[in-house]
Amino acid sequence: MSTQKRILIMNRGEIAARIAKACRELGHTAVGVWTDNEVQAKHLEVCDEWVHLKGSNNQETYLNIPKILELCREYKIDGVHPGYGFLSENTEFSQTLVKNGITWIGPHPEAVRVMGDKAVSKEFAQKNGIPVVPGSTGAIPTIEEAIKIANQIKYPILLKAVAGGGGRGMRVCQNDQDIRNNFEAVQRESAAAFKNGDLLVEKYIVNPHHIEVQILADKKGNVFHFFERECSIQRRHQKIVEEAPSPFIGEDENLRQRVCQSAVQLAKAINYDSAGTVELIMGEDKEFYFLEMNTRIQVEHPITEEITGIDLIVCMIQSAFGDDLGIPSQEWIKRTGHAIECRICAEDPITMLPAPGFVTGCETNFPQGIRFDNCLYKGLNVTPDFDPMVGKLVAKGIVRDVAIRKMRAALDGLLIEGLKTNIPLHKVIMNEETFIKGKYSTAYITTIKPQEKVNLSMDYTSIYKKIAGVEARRMGL
Amino acid sequence: MRTYLIDSDKNEYIVDLTKTRAHSAEMVEFEFRTIKDNQELNKETVFIRKLADQYFASTDGVKWNKLARQDSPSILLNVDRVFKLYRGYKPSTLGGDNVGGLFTQMPGKVVKIMAQVGEKVAKGQTLLILEAMKMENEIKSGLDGVVKAIHVKSGDALENGILMMEVEEA
DSSP, rough: OOOOOOOEEEEOOHHHHHHHHHHHHHOOOEEEEEETTTTTTTTGGOOOOOOOOOOOTTTTTTTOOHHHHHHHHHTOSSEEEEEEEEETTOHHHHHHHHHHTTTESSSSSHHHHHHHHHHHHHHHEEEETOBBOOBBBSOBBBBHHHHHHHHHHHSSSSEEEEEEETTTEEEEEHHHHHHHHHHHHHHHHHHHHHSOEEEEEEEOOOEEEEEEEEEEEEEESSSEEEEEEEEEEETTTTTEEEEOTOOOOOTOHHHHHHHHHHHHHHHHHOOSEEEEEEEEEOTTOOOOOEEEESSSOOTTTTHHHHHHHHOHHHHHHHHHTOOOOOOTTTTOOOOSSEEEEEEEBBBOOOOOOOOOOOOOEEEEOTTTTTTEOOOOOOEEEEEETSSSSSEEEEESSSSHHHHHHHHHHHHEEEEEESSSOOOHHHHHHHTOOOHHHTTTOOTHHHHHHHHGGSOSSHHHHHHHHHHHHHHHHHHTT | OEEOOOOOOOEEEEEEEEEEEOOSSSEEEEEEEEEETTTEEEEEEEHHHHHHHHEEEEESSOOOOOOOSSSSEEEEETTTEEEEEESOOOSSSSOOOOTTTEESSOOOOEEEEEEOOOOOOOOTOEEEEETTTTEEEEEESSEEEEEEEEEETTTEEEETOOEEEEEEOO
């Protein structure tokens, strides 16, 4: 057992709470932050110390490197866990911390730099044995240049931010006119989200599967994989349902080994030393290409934890401080059962557009075997300043059918009142034939259109029950 | 007690609580009916029971579902429709006709205005780009017409329900 450290959690919501729990388990001090417009930051309830980060927009708070460094000095912070999003893949931030003698709970800055740049990372992957999707070799400065490359590699193409991630700063273009219409918007989006407006062009693979491999490494050169996840159900290039293992890879252990081993090979090549994810795109022919490597913990990490029993956040912290992970070998890591995650978002279930608002009520009534990582509470104000995701519902079953069955029951038992959520959409997906058969690709939302199967008729009984509940309360029941 | 449910498209449903019967200190029976355009659409009885400091609801007194505890909600949700709830009264000022008016559907920031006052625009043409939830949303004209007024400028941070632009039918 190493000495007690003071860990600053530079994030909010469910992931901040998740990290705080890991810190406390390890005996470290979890230092949480709150900003001017998040006075009721629920993640603080599991933090040991609460620090006020003055300011009301992200530039002044979660993205403000000098101010965060100041906080680290003032509160004698030993290590910083960035979570996901915000500065989690910002080399300027990690290098600044390291220079100031503060441990960065993430990979070494060089790995973040190489993998954080889509063009550089593709070149690196190709050199290290993973094929890449054809496209531009670097940032495209002009619309004309983008059109030229698009015509060389043939439409459809994807226009995306060099520094992108999380589905922001990406558009599919079918022709020259699409590029002309979208180029500036994508540039602006990426400049706003990542402080970098550089774009690249690559071939868009039709009906692909999004497969990713969870990597965990320590500072002694040990690199392990924790099998794959399939995250093909996406809207606007953002995942909404993920599962592990991948139903597309299925029983093909040979393919699974090839996929996982190439991820390990890549991580080894960059001397990776933390938790990370190698994202791959797999065509209908089961050929796979390197997409990107996320040098941080990911939203969907719980499903891997559920099937392997590992605590990825705990291991990430141990690795950062040079501690032993307690994993003897790759063969020692086993997976059992099947896990599914539904991202619960404050959004319209049909249009899937964000729908901010106040949570006026929230209760759960789950079956056995459900994990719900969330930041929900009665009174929560979901603002447009942050991502609309408010929780992650994770169901684990001994086989996939059982996991789906549990998820259906869990969705029925998740009651969120006051704002629109995508729960009705998840209910449709969990009962939809293509999903049940496990035969879906990233085209699922656009071709199967589960959003159109959401029952929109007035549910009088449910309305009466809600009004009756309020009346009963008024009566003093 | 009469409750008015009004959604963003100004559909109005009236839910009347027609009968209340307390069965015990833990259980109450309520009878409701829904009226829309002077027609009764539905009538049902529900039971509410308190159990372990939680409220449960039932239609038959046999099968029970947990309810999310709400204090005095002003919003009620039915799948993708958000109803404003008015208990015992109907608000008199529910806006006017807004055909051709572009209102914000969610809070956001104006990134770029792509039309000018007096400009002829086509249905579906992008008039404004609004950034909300870190996404750029194209706000399109709902009709063929002429831009009558622009009430916002680039960089403005807007609340929900703000009139951004008006388009007059040509």
